[in-house]
Amino acid sequence: MTKCAIVTGAARGIGLATTDLFLKEGWQVAMLDRDGEELAKVAGERQNVLPVVRDVSNPQDVNAMVRETLDWSGRIDALVNNAGVAEFGPVADHDFTMWRRVMETNLDGVFLCTQACAEALKETRGAVLNIASISGLRASTLRVAYGTSKAAVIQLTKQFAAEFGEYGIRVNCVAPGPVKTKLSMAVHSPEIIKAYHDAIPLNRYGSEDELAQVIVFLCSEKASYVTGQIVAVDGGFESTGVGLPALRV
Numbered sequence: 032m033t034k035c036a037i038v039t040g041a042a043r044g045i046g047l048a049t050t051d052l053f054l055k056e057g058w059q060v061a062m063l064d065r066d067g068e069e070l071a072k073v074a075g076e077r078q079n080v081l082p083v084v085r086d087v088s089n090p091q092d093v094n095a096m097v098r099e100t101l102d103w104s105g106r107i108d109a110l111v112n113n114a115g116v117a118e119f120g121p122v123a124d125h126d127f128t129m130w131r132r133v134m135e136t137n138l139d140g141v142f143l144c145t146q147a148c149a150e151a152l153k154e155t156r157g158a159v160l161n162i163a164s165i166s167g168l169r170a171s172t173l174r175v176a177y178g179t180s181k182a183a184v185i186q187l188t189k190q191f192a193a194e195f196g197e198y199g200i201r202v203n204c205v206a207p208g209p210v211k212t213k214l215s216m217a218v219h220s221p222e223i224i225k226a227y228h229d230a231i232p233l234n235r236y237g238s239e240d241e242l243a244q245v246i247v248f249l250c251s252e253k254a255s256y257v258t259g260q261i262v263a264v265d266g267g268f269e270s271t272g273v274g275l276p277a278l279r280v
């Protein structure tokens with residue numbers, strides 16, 4: 032029996048790296064993304080994948096994704112809720128349309144996909160892995176919508192873990208620090224990149240593969256007694272209070 036993962040936002044970045052690691056470990060992967068062109072390109076270069084061009088914020092799309100995946104693989108062993116959008120700006124620039132754009136993908140999408148996969152995950156006693164952010168663990172400027180959406184994903188992880196535990200479904204969350212992807216590069220200037228290096232004990236950005244390693248581990252049997260946990264994969268950023276560059280030796 033070949034295990035099957037659904038990875039949302041799989042056309043690039045952390046989602047694509049996660050897809051590749053699942054494939055390397057012998058899983059098959061339903062790759063969901065709303066960017067049909069990019070998804071067709073990367074899915075065409077891989078075996079044992081099902082490209083699913085859908086939007087995680089649309090309930091009809093999400094139900095269709097579950098049907099299409101089950102028709103293809105007959106099972107769902109893991110759901111990785113990775114699709115996300117980053118739109119940053121001062122509170123005054125967050126008109127309601129922007130607020131909703133961030134919430135509908137980052138928060139509604141996680142709720143909809145998890146709810147829709149629940150029956151199939153009960154069958155396999157499978158796992159859900161949500162991608163939050165260090166912006167959901169610590170507040171910052173310019174992220175009133177993004178940070179709030181990610182903090183909500185952290186709470187949603189615990190809610191689902193509490194309710195699904197009796198079915199053997201584990202639900203965990205990875206909170207990435209900065210990773211050089213198209214999403215972060217669109218919003219991180221050279222000054223921001225330098226400031227992140229200064230604030231992170233490991234002194235650098237993470238790689239997509241470093242994220243994928245923890246995501247796939249938490250979805251695997253190796254993590255069979257881990258649920259309801261938030262794991263920051265962030266070079267030490269979250270743990271550091273007085274980490275001022277001026278205090279370094």
Ligand SMILES: NC(=O)c1ccc[n+]([C@@H]2O[C@H](COP(=O)([O-])OP(=O)(O)OC[C@H]3O[C@@H](n4cnc5c(N)ncnc54)[C@H](O)[C@@H]3O)[C@@H](O)[C@H]2O)c1
Pocket residue numbers: 039040041042043044045046063064065066085086087088113114115116117135136140162163164165206207208209210211212213214215
């Ligand atoms: N890159 C970072 O520094 C960083 C840091 C913290 C958290 N994260 C989180 O990690 C996740 C992945 O980030 P990334 O940097 O790889 O992003 P990315 O922008 O490179 O890739 C995200 C993918 O999700 C897809 N997507 C977006 N909205 C969608 C929707 N509604 N339905 C279907 N697909 C959708 C996009 O088309 C894209 O292919 C996101 O949830 C992001 O918030 C990233």
